[in-house]
Amino acid sequence: MELVVFVLAAAMILVGAVGVIVRSNPVHAALSLILTLFGVAVMFVAQNAHFLAAVQVIVYAGAIVVLFLFVIMLLGVDRSEDLSTEPFKVQRPLAAIVGLGLVGLVVAAVVSSRDAITARGDGLNVADAIGDGDTNIKQLARSVFGDYVVAFEVTSVLLVVAVVGTVLLTRRIKGSGKDS
Amino acid sequence: MSFLAAATPTTTWYLILAAVLFGIGAVGVLVRRNPLVMFMCIELMLNAVNLSFVALAKKMGDIGGQTTVFFVMVVAAAEVVVGLGIIVSIMRRRPGATADDISALKG
Numbered sequence: 362m363e364l365v366v367f368v369l370a371a372a373m374i375l376v377g378a379v380g381v382i383v384r385s386n387p388v389h390a391a392l393s394l395i396l397t398l399f400g401v402a403v404m405f406v407a408q409n410a411h412f413l414a415a416v417q418v419i420v421y422a423g424a425i426v427v428l429f430l431f432v433i434m435l436l437g438v439d440r441s442e443d444l445s446t447e448p449f450k451v452q453r454p455l456a457a458i459v460g461l462g463l464v465g466l467v468v469a470a471v472v473s474s475r476d477a478i479t480a481r482g483d484g485l486n487v488a489d490a491i492g493d494g495d496t497n498i499k500q501l502a503r504s505v506f507g508d509y510v511v512a513f514e515v516t517s518v519l520l521v522v523a524v525v526g527t528v529l530l531t532r533r534i535k536g537s538g539k540d541s
Numbered sequence: 542m543s544f545l546a547a548a549t550p551t552t553t554w555y556l557i558l559a560a561v562l563f564g565i566g567a568v569g570v571l572v573r574r575n576p577l578v579m580f581m582c583i584e585l586m587l588n589a590v591n592l593s594f595v596a597l598a599k600k601m602g603d604i605g606g607q608t609t610v611f612f613v614m615v616v617a618a619a620e621v622v623v624g625l626g627i628i629v630s631i632m633r634r635r636p637g638a639t640a641d642d643i644s645a646l647k648g
Contacts, residue, residue, distance in 0.1 A: 367550040371558050378562055381581050382569035394581050397562075401588050404555065408599045410607050413591075413614075420614055425584065425621050432625045433577060436632045442575060448641065456571035464564035471556040478552065482603030497607075504608045516615045523619035527626035531633075 373400030385441040398422045411497045555596035563589035574639040
């Protein structure tokens with residue numbers, strides 16, 4: 362059963378990821394990205410990260426991809442690009458070599474060190490028999506609001522800075538014409 | 542079908558899948574010219590790393606991995622907002638710009 366879930370979610374992830382880089386229409390690429398993000402959410406559930414799976418669907422698939430689609434429509438680039446022409450002849454072969462080399466190195470490192478990873482924490486709390494499904498959320502909350510509370514507060518500053526920065530970046534200055 | 546019941550995906554499987562996803566994202570950043578699609582490929586790479594963090598959190602029995610993913614998601618959301626703001630302000634000035642056209646840091 363676990364294997365079936367893994368294979369199906371992996372297929373979703375890989376099909377979506379390949380779709381992002383081969384689709385010529387940016388809207389189709391964004392929709393392929395949603396497929397990948399849902400596949401990753403399934404993987405999160407399979408790995409006992411229930412809260413992160415929910416956040417993945419809400420924040421990534423819900424907010425970020427909608428933002429992408431919104432910008433695509435706003436800029437009017439929702440038409441197919443011509444992917445057949447390539448300004449640099451060697452770019453795609455080089456990119457393929459770099460990608461394969463990267464994957465090969467990481468896979469080699471993972472496989473060679475697969476016995477070096479050992480349990481060191483207290484273990485993840487999983488949903489118990491009485492149907493208390495929020496043990497993962499409780500454990501994650503203790504970590505976020507306990508050990509990492511300073512980092513959590515700093516992220517609030519980061520979000521405010523991001524919002525203010527974006528408003529300033531995309532603002533049109535009045536009176537200075539179109540090229541402001 | 543006993544083979545299917547016997548084989549359960551281990552952490553190594555998840556890490557290899559994350560490596561492949563990261564590689565696809567990296568190739569996408571290298572071959573695509575549309576800045577929006579390059580940005581989506583960066584999201585692919587972030588998700589690959591998140592997946593490996595969650596797999597290792599399960600394997601090591603440490604909730605810290607999931608906490609890290611939580612913070613990565615927050616930073617990714619802020620990064621997308623700022624990045625798309627930059628892309629909008631560039632595209633407004635030069636419609637149809639690709640990554641080749643915006644190689645110089647001058648307005």
